[in-house]
Amino acid sequence: MNYEEIIKKFEELGINPRMVGYGDYESDEQYDFIKSLGQCKEVEHIGGGEGGGEDVERVFFFTDHNIYIRIIGFYCSGEGTDWDSEFTQVFPRKVIKTVYESAEERGDKTDEA
Numbered sequence: 001m002n003y004e005e006i007i008k009k010f011e012e013l014g015i016n017p018r019m020v021g022y023g024d025y026e027s028d029e030q031y032d033f034i035k036s037l038g039q040c041k042e043v044e045h046i047g048g049g050e051g052g053g054e055d056v057e058r059v060f061f062f063t064d065h066n067i068y069i070r071i072i073g074f075y076c077s078g079e080g081t082d083w084d085s086e087f088t089q090v091f092p093r094k095v096i097k098t099v100y101e102s103a104e105e106r107g108d109k110t111d112e113a
Helices: 003-013 017-022 028-036
Strands: 040-046 053-062 067-076 080-083 088-090
Touching: 003 028, 003 067, 017 067, 017 080
Parallel strands: none
Antiparallel strands: 040 053, 053 067, 067 080, 067 088
């Protein structure tokens, strides 16, 4: 299945981001469809920590279909996560990032680069 076919089936079955985010399905048919997609791995989970409110993002990889789907929401301590109402297909991209660290953070014995 491609992304559009998966999302169309989600819509037909009433599967929304909240259900995927919590793994909480309302019917056996919804649960069975998710299982029929094969292995699904969470490959990214940003935010959603205790102690306040913050944006949260989760990306799931459906390995049998080579499809990554992102859901986003807002986490509020004591309330849980309020997931937005849509799915987004995303694609992995490797990036090179420059960070600045002290000699101590790098494990060096001197401050020389």
